[in-house]
Amino acid sequence: MVMSGKHFNVHEVGCCIKYFIFGFNIIFWLLGAAFLSVALWAWSEKGVLSNISSITDLGGFDPVWLFLVVGGVMFVLGFAGCIGALRENAFLLKFFSVFLGIIFFLELTAGVLAFVFKDWIKDQLKFFINNNIRAYRDDIDLQNLIDFTQDYWECCGAFGPEDWNLNIYFNCTDTNLSREKCGVPFSCCTKDPAEDVINTQCGYDIRAKDDNEQKMFIHTKGCVPQFEKWLQENLTVVAGIFIGIALLQNIITDLKG
Template structure:
C-alpha cells in the first residue's frame, strides 16, 4: 500500500507553522490596537466606537483561531493523525467561507464608507469646540493627529476648534513650509483639513486588508489541498 509522502508531510508542517505564526502576529497586533490609547482616542467620543471595538475583538478571535488551526495542522502532519487533519480541514474551510463572505460584505460597504465617514466626522466636529471633560480625550487625540499628519480641524479647519483655538493657538501651527498654510486669527495654520487625511488613511488600510485577505485565501486553499492529500495518504497506508 502507498505510504505517506515525506514532501507532502513536511510541506504541510511548514505551511501550518507559518499559519501559526500569522495567528500570533494577528493576535498581537489586534491586542495592541485594542489597548492603544492613540488608536482608541479618536473614536472614543464618536458613534463608531462600539463598531470599531467590535471589529478589533473579531480580529483577536480570528488570531486565536488561526493559532489553534496551525497547531492542529502541525500536529496532524507530524503525528500523521487523520482526526487532527480532518478537524484542520473543516476549520480552515469554515474560515475560508467566512472570509469570502466578509470580503463581499466589505466590498458592498466600501461604496458607502465615504458617506458614513462624512456623517460621523461632521457630527463629531462639535467635540472640538466644547470645553467639557468628556471631550478632552477626543481633542487630545485630534491634536496629536494634526501634528503628525500636518492638517487642521476635521471639516472647517481651525474654525472647528472654536474658542479652544484662542486657548491654544499652536493647535494647528504651520511649521512645515512645504505644506499649504493659511491665516486664521493672525496665525499661520495648515490649510488641509484632517477629514481628507483620515479618508486617505482608511482607503489605504482597506486596500491593504483586501491584499492580505486575498493572500490568505490562496494560502488557505493550498492548506486545504495539502491536508486532504495527506489525510487520504494516511488512510491508504
C-alpha cells in the first residue's frame, strides 16, 4: 500500500521505531509545554506580562528566559517529531531531524570553541557570574539560581568569596549599613549534616575573618573552577548525550526511508 503526496510506503516503517519516536516526542512535547507554562506563570507573578518593558529592568540574568528558550525548543521539536512519526509526514520528520542536527552541531561547536578559547570563555563566565552577583537581591528567581549553583557545586562567587564584595549588601565598605556587610549568602556555607534547619545567617561577617577561619565555615573555591572540575568529571555523560542525539538522528533517517 502506497500513500500519496509526501508520505511513505506503510511497509517501510517499522512499528517499533515509529511508536518509539512518537512516545519519546510526546513526552518531549509535554515537557516543553510545562516549561513554557512555568515561564509564563513566573513572569505573570513578577508583573512582566502586564509591563513588558520591565524585562530589561533586571541587571542580571533572568532565569525565566532559560525556561522560555528550552521550553520553546522542546515544544516545537516535540510537536514536529510526534506528529511527523504518527502521520509519517516527510516534511515534519525532516524538520525534526534537521533541527536536531543544528542543535548537535551547535553543541559540538561550543565544545570545540570552549576548548580552543578556554581563557576567553573563563573571563566571560567570570564577567557573567559577577554581573549576576551584583543583581543577587534584585530578583528572587536569580537569587534561587545562584544559591542552587553555589550549593550544588560547593562554591562561592566566580573565583572566590571576595567576589561578593561587588554586591551592595555584602561589600565591606564603610558606607554599607547592611547586616550582611562583609558576608556571603548562606548557599556559600558548608553544610552540617546534624542541622535540619538551614541557618540563613551562617555567612554573616565571615569575610571579616582570616582565610583559615573562613575555610571552616564556607566554601572558598569559586564556581568557575568548580564548574570546570564538574565538566571534566562528567565528560563521559556529556559525550553520551552527543552520541544519543546522533543515534536518534539515525533512527529518524531510517524512518524517513
